[in-house]
Amino acid sequence: MSDRTYRLILGSLLLVSLYFEIGYLMIFLIGMLFFEGATNLRLPLLLRKRQGASGANSTPAPDQPKTRFGFEAERAWRLIVGLMLAITYLGFYDTLWFFPWFMGFAIFGAGVSGVCPVLIGVKWAGCR
Template identity: 50%
Template structure:
């Protein structure tokens, strides 16, 4: 069984909450770095886990809703943009603006909940804007 983006969001949300609870700055740097790396290169952890498990190099990724892909206005994947948005907001809320200390906590709970429920409001908004 391959890792899905939903499972990845669950693990990412849980990891964020653990890092925030124990105040592990270097691990937060690593999480933000991984999110930006995935967003820029589109080499996402769920895809890489699938490649390692199947030992087959897949060139295209299967989307959950193919109707959204066909009607997309922009040629950027929504998961890719989601990772850049999350990394940016974590950077702002955790490192740059001290008054927004609650924002990474909110994001951790929201991402964890999105992974459990399968419904991510940010991802839905990105898809609604026209990204595939």
Template identity: 50%
Template sequence: MSERVFRIILGAILLAALYFDLRPVIYGFIIVIIFEGITNWRIPLLVSRLQGAPDSVNSQCALSPGDRARINFEAERALRLAVAAFLIVSYLVFSKELWFFPWFIGFALFGAGLSGICPMVMGFRWLGFR
């Protein structure tokens, strides 16, 4: 499983949970994303290893700074932590004022998965993340 497919799945789950108002699913979603961001045990990498695919399939893209990275922290981990932080602030803390922001995150993840271009990851790599 690639990060692209996983972003499609994440976006679809978040949009479905928001549409049907499934608060426990959204809480679980936030917990899984935080766990992935902290431990770097990403579901796409685990699934690929279980399928026997080499790690190089998911590891680098053309925009990755490689050895020139200034910050020794992966952009995918930073993306997961940022998504979790934005969801906590917009869905749990300020749910009445920022009701549109979780929807935006869901559509952004879904669109990033469909197009293969994630502006947040590109921005984190531009900042110097691996």
């Protein structure tokens, strides 16, 4: 599973959870995002390892550009999305009901197109 497919599935589950008002699914997704961000045990990486896809057959990566932080952008993305969903869904859903919907559509769109503005911003800020 690629990160793009992961974003497509995550965005779909967020929208399903919001549309059908499945609070437990939303809480599970927020918890999963925090767990993956805190431990860096990401579902796409674990599934790739399980399928046996290793980097041994690939060509070596070119030199990585210097970054300000030694923190992975995907990991930071998961923490940011989890935090924003927790604040807006669990804390202020009565007044900010549109924000989780916007995030669900944006993450779904990032899965379809492969372009995530938040991930681009996190990389621009200095994460690798």
